[in-house]
Structures are given as C-alpha cells and as structure tokens.
Amino acid sequence: MTKYQIHGGNPLHRTIQISGAKNAAVAIIPAALLVDGTCRIENIPQISDVTLILQILQELGADVRTVNRTTVDVDCSRVRNRQVPYELARKIRASYYLVGALLGRFGWAEVPLPGGCDLGGRPIDQHIKGFVAMGAEVEVRNGLIYAQVPDRGRLTGGQVYLDMVSVGATMNIMLAAVLASGMTVIENAAKEPHIVDLANFLNSMGADIMGAGTDVIKIRGVERLRGGAYSIIPDQIEAGTYMAAVAAAGGEVLIQNVIPKHLDCITAKLVEMGVEVEERDDAVLVRRNGPLNRVNVKTMPYPGFPTDMQPQIAAVLCLARGTSVLIEGVWDNRYRYVDEFRRMGARIQVDGKVAVIEGVGGLTGAPVHACDLRAGAAMVIAGLAAQGVTEIDGIHHIERGYETLVEKLSGVGADIRVIFVPDEESQSQVG
Ligand code: EPZ
Numbered sequence: 001m002t003k004y005q006i007h008g009g010n011p012l013h014r015t016i017q018i019s020g021a022k023n024a025a026v027a028i029i030p031a032a033l034l035v036d037g038t039c040r041i042e043n044i045p046q047i048s049d050v051t052l053i054l055q056i057l058q059e060l061g062a063d064v065r066t067v068n069r070t071t072v073d074v075d076c077s078r079v080r081n082r083q084v085p086y087e088l089a090r091k092i093r094a095s096y097y098l099v100g101a102l103l104g105r106f107g108w109a110e111v112p113l114p115g116g117c118d119l120g121g122r123p124i125d126q127h128i129k130g131f132v133a134m135g136a137e138v139e140v141r142n143g144l145i146y147a148q149v150p151d152r153g154r155l156t157g158g159q160v161y162l163d164m165v166s167v168g169a170t171m172n173i174m175l176a177a178v179l180a181s182g183m184t185v186i187e188n189a190a191k192e193p194h195i196v197d198l199a200n201f202l203n204s205m206g207a208d209i210m211g212a213g214t215d216v217i218k219i220r221g222v223e224r225l226r227g228g229a230y231s232i233i234p235d236q237i238e239a240g241t242y243m244a245a246v247a248a249a250g251g252e253v254l255i256q257n258v259i260p261k262h263l264d265c266i267t268a269k270l271v272e273m274g275v276e277v278e279e280r281d282d283a284v285l286v287r288r289n290g291p292l293n294r295v296n297v298k299t300m301p302y303p304g305f306p307t308d309m310q311p312q313i314a315a316v317l318c319l320a321r322g323t324s325v326l327i328e329g330v331w332d333n334r335y336r337y338v339d340e341f342r343r344m345g346a347r348i349q350v351d352g353k354v355a356v357i358e359g360v361g362g363l364t365g366a367p368v369h370a371c372d373l374r375a376g377a378a379m380v381i382a383g384l385a386a387q388g389v390t391e392i393d394g395i396h397h398i399e400r401g402y403e404t405l406v407e408k409l410s411g412v413g414a415d416i417r418v419i420f421v422p423d424e425e426s427q428s429q430v431g
Pocket of ligand 1: 023094165167169190308
C-alpha cells in the first residue's frame with residue numbers, strides 16, 4: 001500500500017504547470033469513436049482515468065498510439081466491438097460517454113453502469129431521456145445499459161430539455177447527436193469549459209455544433225467526421241486546487257498553462273478571503289502572506305463555484321478567521337471527508353447539504369483517508385498547511401485526476417513524498 005506523507009508548514013514558491021483537463025479528456029477520447037480516421041489528441045493528462053478510457057477503446061478494437069508524453073493518436077476506423085468490458089467500465093464514471101459515442105456510430109451499445117466517486121445518487125436518467133428523444137430504445141438490466149436504434153440504423157435529431165443541468169447528459173447527447181439525421185436541440189444544457197472543449201473537438205473533425213457554452217446547444221447531424229489534431233484545454237480544477245494550496249500554505253506561486261477566465265469563479269472567492277491573484281495571459285500568480293477571511297460559498301454549475309473545488313475550499317476555510325457557511329448545490333453527499341478533517345483539528349458541522357466551518361488557528365498533522373478524488377486533494381491541501389506529519393491513504397483516488405501531484409508540489413517547496421507501507425500494517429488498519 002502506498003500513502004502520501006506530508007511534513008506541513010512550508011510556504012509554496014516558484015511555478016507549477018497545469019496539465020490537460022481530465023473531464024474534457026475523458027469525453028474527447030470516446031468521441032474519437034465517431035471519427036473516420038486518426039485523431040491526434042494533444043495535452044492529454046497522464047492520470048489513471050485517462051489510461052482506463054484509452055484501454056477501453058483498445059479493447060473495443062481502436063488503434064491507440066502514444067506519440068509523446070501528452071499526445072496520442074487514436075484511430076477507431078476498425079472498431080467492430082460495441083460491448084464494453086465490465087471490469088474496466090465499472091472503475092470510471094466517464095464510461096457512460098461510450099453509450100452516446102457507440103450509439104451515434106453504430107446504432108447500438110452495451111455498456112456496464114459506470115463507477116467513479118461516491119457522491120450520493122448518480123442517476124443517468126437525463127442521458128437516457130436524450131437518447132430516447134433521438135429514437136433509441138434504452139434499457140438498464142443486470143448492471144448494463146442496452147441502447148439501440150430499432151433496426152440498428154441512424155439516430156434522428158430530437159428536442160431535449162434537461163430537468164437539471166447535467167454535464168454528463170449534455171456531453172453524451174452531443175456525442176449521440178453529431179452523426180444523427182437532422183437537428184438535435186439541448187435546452188438547459190451545462191456550460192462548463194469541457195462542454196465547449198468537446199464541441200470544439202467535434203467541430204474541428206467536421207461536426208456542426210452551435211451554442212456550446214450557452215444553455216441551448218444545437219447539433220445539426222452530419223454524414224461523417226474526418227480525422228485531425230486537437231489540443232485539450234488546461235484543467236480548471238487542477239489549477240484551482242493548486243491555487244487553494246497556496247492560499248492554505250502561504251507563499252507565492254505562478255500557476256502556468258491555464259485559461260484565467262475559467263478560473264474566475266475560484267479566483268473571486270480566494271480574493272474575498274484576502275488572497276492576491278494576478279491574471280496573466282495564460283497564467284495566474286497567487287500570493288498569500290496575511291490572514292484569511294471567512295467567506296460563504298455555494299457550489300453551482302458553471303459559471304458558479306465548482307462542486308469539484310468544494311472539499312479543497314473547505315480545507316482553506318478551516319484556516320480562516322471566523323465562521324464560513326458552505327452549501328453543496330450539486331451533489332447529495334459530498335461531505336464524507338469531514339470526519340478526516342476533524343482528525344486534523346478542524347471544526348465543521350454538517351447538516352444535509354450545508355457545512356458550517358469554524359476557522360481554527362491551524363490544523364495538526366494526522367493519518368487520514370482520501371475517500372474520493374477531490375476529498376483526497378483537500379487532504380493534501382490540509383496536510384500542506386498543518387503543523388506536523390499527515391499521512392494520506394487511498395491515494396489511488398487522487399491519482400485518477402492529478403498528474404504527478406507529488407512532483408508538482410515538491411517543485412514549489414512542499415515536503416511531500418510517496419511512502420510504501422507493508423501490507424500487514426495496512427491490513428491491521430482496516431476496521
Ligand atoms: C461531472 O459528473 C464530472 N465528472 C464531476 O466531476 C462533476 O462533479 C460533475 O460533472 C458536476 O460538475 C466527469 O466529468 C466525468 P452531472 P456528472 O451529470 O456528469 C444529477 C470530479 O471530481 N443528475 O453534471 O456525472 C446528479 O445526480 C468529478 O472530477 C441526474 O439527476 O455530473 C447531480 O446531482 C466528480 N440525472 C447533478 O445532476 C442525470 O441523468 C449534476 O450531475 C444526470 C445527473
């Protein structure tokens with residue numbers, strides 16, 4: 001078993017490079033299924049979720065070639081298999097994009113229900129509603145999603161109003177619609193940067209998608225998509241996580257390869273807390289020397305404050321002067337990390353979707369568990385700011401979404417390393 005060991009208390013200095021966006025990459029890679037020819041996908045983050053989705057495509061028969069550390073060539077022309085292996089699909093949420101992509105390309109798909117972080121109920125009824133509006137028959141049975149167009153023909157454009165703003169449903173319906181006959185309209189669509197990135201990828205391969213980034217997206221189906229090259233946007237949440245790390249640990253770090261506009265929702269809250277953020281063309285300089293002020297935060301779909309930054313901002317609020325109120329506006333259960341924070345001296349009360357965080361003078365190092373990806377990132381932030389030693393287990397969750405986190409943080413002066421714990425010791429900790 002491996003853990004992160006952090007000796008906290010070092011302020012952070014110098015620069016961090018941000019990698020490509022996880023939640024864009026895990027949709028753009030399956031989108032290659034819709035393309036005749038080779039897609040060169042650049043700025044791919046080296047994280048386990050991306051490795052898994054590439055592995056699934058290979059299992060389906062795609063030709064995947066690594067060009068360099070951040071670039072792959074994916075050619076799905078010879079894919080014939082539409083049945084996604086359970087062992088791989090269950091490990092990752094984004095495996096649901098294979099339904100939209102396979103349905104759009106072949107008129108049928110058989111995909112196991114997806115896995116991913118446990119954030120409370122994660123239904124896919126809106127995805128299914130979209131496919132049905134385009135003429136598909138969809139059934140969920142024995143842990144599998146069976147979707148097909150009668151006679152395995154082509155989907156037809158449809159009108160879909162999403163009952164709630166869903167990133168996954170918006171992207172999945174876009175994937176299914178690009179090769180459908182006629183126009184599909186998605187109303188109440190999500191507006192996250194990765195929605196726009198997926199639309200830009202598909203349009204650069206010949207799709208006809210309008211309105212991505214607004215709440216109405218129109219997709220005029222085309223006959224075919226052709227290969228090309230595309231570079232994925234920088235990861236908004238990875239950048240926000242390191243901004244929060246500087247806020248918690250103090251110091252001054254230039255966070256490079258970002259789109260500052262995508263960070264506005266995070267920057268605004270950090271500035272309210274007394275953190276200095278200077279925007280450059282493709283970087284933000286984050287500086288924190290003085291005390292942190294309390295703030296209230298409510299998570300919302302983009303351009304609101306992202307739910308995927310909620311645990312990380314909670315770590316910073318633990319260190320602020322005064323009491324902050326945090327409201328989770330997207331997921332039912334995203335406070336499972338709170339007990340771990342309490343081990344480090346945090347004072348947090350949770351009632352449903354509301355957390356009340358009483359700032360404490362400082363946190364103290366402790367052994368803690370990363371229960372999901374962003375909770376794990378928040379443990380790292382708390383550990384960087386805490387006095388003493390923090391050991392974090394469950395780091396496979398963190399590695400799903402953060403490329404070379406230990407190297408990036410060590411590069412700005414953090415004392416963080418991976419340690420190996422003998423199995424016997426880790427077994428005796430399981431209760
Ligand atoms: C994506 O999940 C991200 N995952 C999540 O990031 C992120 O938290 C979430 O969007 C919100 O931004 C990926 O991109 C792979 P949703 P997704 O559909 O698409 C409800 C991370 O840490 N809903 O936007 O699955 C749902 O229960 C991860 O990187 C339905 O009720 O989220 C939730 O309350 C965790 N029915 C809300 O909508 C549906 O059919 C938003 O979910 C779909 C969603």
